[in-house]
Amino acid sequence: GQNIDQPTEMTATEGAIVQINCTYQTSGFNGLFWYQQHAGEAPTFLSYNVLDGLEEKGRFSSFLSRSKGYSYLLLKELQMKDSASYLCAVVDSNYQLIWGAGTKLIIKP
Amino acid sequence: DGGITQSPKYLFRKEGQNVTLSCEQNLNHDAMYWYRQDPGQGLRLIYYSQIVNDFQKGDIAEGYSVSREKKESFPLTVTSAQKNPTAFYLCASSILGREGSPLHFGNGTRLTVT
Numbered sequence: 001g002q003n004i005d006q007p008t009e010m011t012a013t014e015g016a017i018v019q020i021n022c023t024y025q026t027s028g029f030n031g032l033f034w035y036q037q038h039a040g041e042a043p044t045f046l047s048y049n050v051l052d053g054l055e056e057k058g059r060f061s062s063f064l065s066r067s068k069g070y071s072y073l074l075l076k077e078l079q080m081k082d083s084a085s086y087l088c089a090v091v092d093s094n095y096q097l098i099w100g101a102g103t104k105l106i107i108k109p
Numbered sequence: 110d111g112g113i114t115q116s117p118k119y120l121f122r123k124e125g126q127n128v129t130l131s132c133e134q135n136l137n138h139d140a141m142y143w144y145r146q147d148p149g150q151g152l153r154l155i156y157y158s159q160i161v162n163d164f165q166k167g168d169i170a171e172g173y174s175v176s177r178e179k180k181e182s183f184p185l186t187v188t189s190a191q192k193n194p195t196a197f198y199l200c201a202s203s204i205l206g207r208e209g210s211p212l213h214f215g216n217g218t219r220l221t222v223t
Binding site: 004008030031033035040041042043044045048050087089096097098099100101102 | 113151152153154209211213214215217219
């Protein structure tokens with residue numbers, strides 16, 4: 001079967017750095033997305049990786065290793081508004097999106 | 110501003126009643142999707158459509174129906190056959206055929222059936 005694993009919940013301090021991991025076992029790979037979702041709201045697109053390496057976009061960076069089936073989202077200079085769930089999704093060989101259950105990030109002052 | 114609108118935000122129904130959730134987009138996207146989100150689980154695909162008057166079942170289509178009569182609209186009907194309909198429903202759209210094209214989501218409809 002296909003599987004995406006993310007930690008259920010993480011806690012970090014305002015101003016710090018946090019890394020949210022995502023490991024996947026899927027039938028093929030055609031890219032990986034990260035989305036942010038505040039409680040009761042729409043998921044919003046953060047990043048897309050299809051090649052190995054680090055993609056940086058402001059305070060957020062996303063890393064991919066296809067050989068390890070692994071990605072992480074790195075959030076720097078954490079702000080209270082970063083408290084949200086972070087969803088990892090993989091595009092499989094049929095170009096279908098397989099979603100992880102999401103990681104709830106709690107930011108403390 | 111372009112976007113996706115889902116209505117209503119909250120919906121309450123009695124068991125045995127069908128209910129229709131609205132989804133409208135003005136992004137000119139060809140593809141539209143319905144997902145269900147339950148606590149502790151990843152998004153699960155109910156139905157999707159890549160062109161007007163055509164749609165495909167997703168992983169959990171049983172007890173649901175859709176229509177795509179217009180490019181902008183993709184309503185979802187939750188029928189009385191759906192055994193566990195209480196959930197958060199998300200509609201999304203995307204551009205077709207462009208690698209890395211992300212989904213754009215509506216703000217969701219929380220359906221409670223008692």
